[in-house]
Amino acid sequence: MPAFASCGEAIILGLVSGPACIAACGPILVPSLLAEHKGFRPHARYLSVFLAARLLGYMLFAVVAWELGLLASLLPAPRLLLMGVVYVLLAGVLLWYAYSARRSCAQPCADSKLVQITENRNHGVTGAAALGLLTGLNLCPPFVVAGIRAAQMGSMAAALLFFAVFFLGTSIWFVPFVGLGCIVRNQAVITVARMAMVLIALYYLSMGIAMLLGKKAYGY
Amino acid sequence: MKLRVVLGYTAAGATVLVAVLTPFLLFPLFSKGVAALPLHVDEVYSGGPTVRAISMGAYSIDVHRPVYPHFLQSEKPFVQLDWNPVSALPQHVSDEVDIDGDGQPDIRVCFEVPRDPKPPLRVDVVSLNPRYQTMQNAGKEKFSRLIVRVDNAILVRVPLANP
Amino acid sequence: MATDARTLPLARPAPRGIGWSLLLTLPILVWSLLMFFNPGSSKTPIWIISGAITALFMTTLFFMMMRSRSTYRWRRIFFVSLGVLFPIGFIYNIVVMRGTMGIPVEEMIAGRTPFCFMPIPMLILPAAFTRTLVFPGSIASASHGIAAMVGVWLALTLVMGKGWCSYACFFGGIEEGVAAIPARAKIRKLDPRLRYLPWAVLLAMVLLSLALFEPAYCMWLCPFKAVSEYVAARNLLGLVQNVIFILLFAGLVIVLPFLTKKRTQCSWFCPFGAFQSIFNKISIFEVKIDKERCKPCLVCLNACPNLSLSKESVARGETLLSCMKCGACVDVCPRQAIVWHIKGTEIAWKPERARLMFLYAAWAMAIMFGGSIIAQGIATILHFIV
Structure with a gap:
């Protein structure tokens, strides 16, 4: 019964935290999805890999943090350091993604007509996995709230279960992103997505460096 | 084709009318409409x-x-x-x-x-x-x-x- | 109808007669007087003089548009004046009110930060998710409130679509003025991919504004903070922000327009311009290219200040979505193949009628919105002189 109650609490917490997760992951997810192939299936595949890697990130953090003492891991100073590292890595992956996505285009970028997009399956999978894992490790406010609650669980298994159910609750909010598959893919859309990735990467890079230097960019 | 032309000119005429009405009617109307939305400053x-x-x-x-x-x-x-x-x-x-x-x-x-x-x-x-x-x-x-x-x-x- | 279009003379049309031009200008004169001297409003002598100068200025420019049958150069005079006079009036007002161009935190808390149109796209997602406007202003204030600016923007957008960027924006005039200075462009080869950058800035800023819950563009990237107001630099972060503003202004609004003769901030950076492009889809007025008449000599590509034409778009007989209806390409085309057009009608069928209808609507808006800003700037200058 207590496990059932904590699962209920986790899923409600996840559902309530969904908009915050969308806000936190949107700058990473939207441009990278727009750089993908058109259609529901590629987007569903990308999103599945992204979310699976995000769950892995959650679990990884939960296990390591449990061993080190979960509450201690959520204290401001180590959190800031971890977030700084994650931000710099996110920036790196986004820059790599923006660079490698150029191969998605088969014709010169000046042409605004529809172009044939080349097959490049591995790019999408590895990119989605890397970005999902890093956003999973990114200590956004809803994650911290869930972490604090999980820390109060009696065992690591219970904490992992809490995180997993919380993850499910937040993931429902990601389903509409599959709709981005409807947007037509041409050279303009892919170029815009790549440029946006670079801009967002620059933001994460500057914030990450600021955090590593001890300047708090956000968080408590 | 003729219908499209009529519709085009009607819309163009309506646009000029919108411009003329803006300072007296539409601007206050739109502003009040936006102010009436259930929004608040952060x-x-x-x-x-x-x-x-x-x-x-x-x-x-x-x-x-x-x-x-x-x-x-x-x-x-x-x-x-x-x-x-x-x-x-x-x-x-x-x-x-x-x-x-x-x-x-x-x-x-x-x-x-x-x-x-x-x-x-x-x-x-x-x-x-x-x-x-x-x-x-x-x-x-x-x-x-x-x-x-x-x-x-x-x-x-x-x-x-x-x- | 198609026969009419093809039989239009290739030579540039002769100037319109003075009588006809005056007659066509008469509604604009009446409109100007109505806008600046509406009954019931109490005005100071300085305001009456500045209003009269502005009314005369706007009416004269419209008369010249009618007389010469060209649009761009006369509109440019208005637009550059708007761009130059806006900072004069605005900065004077805020310095008088608060003693500095920097926005003190007290003014933000009091909701007295003037709202410009730039953050409008960044407000949408936070408002949709939380019903919160992420701007330290007031919603209902009549003079500088969010609702008033959004109301003006809505009305002008309905009328002009992306024409906002040529007839209403009080920032673009500075770079258009700088771009007009050199006789020839020093840099001619421009990467066409850069015209996608405003869309990328828009996408990134909209997403980051939701995540950070702040108007990210205003906080980090707006070049025009350099000539309006900025977050007071209270710490290292504020200093970095202000350095970014100044560098972007110097690069995109001064140096690059001078070297390229293009509105580089508008073409390569402005997220509001990208957002406004979407509304070209609903605007009834547009610029089209008569493919049968077009050679193509591509003179229009060089003339377009906003990189809104490409070889491909010319071949398709249309401008790109980012066209801001400034009229530069129409005026410069040696074969009159580029024309003002009302959607649904035959291309090049009575294009002057389409031009007149658009100009009446756009100029009426320009007088109402930009004209009042010009009058404010003139009043500020008169205040110093008198």
């Missing part, structure tokens, strides 16, 4: 609504509802207190404030009130309830941690403690 800026006023004799302290930042906003949760009117404040303010209304003081706030409104203000806040953070010689570092003079009130924002 409480990190506005401080949130006042929930009650504590009378201190010649002056009063307005207690605002605690403000919680959204998403990844770079501010802490805080509560805003307004001392007003400034003209009725003593030169040195030292008040114990019951923020949550439970009859027990939550913080002690001390600041000087200069006659000249220009100089920057500094505030000391001693936490009497672990929910609120202590501040020493705070100025206006962040929206969630400051003392400022706005019109005829002195505003103090006290950060809430870490969760």
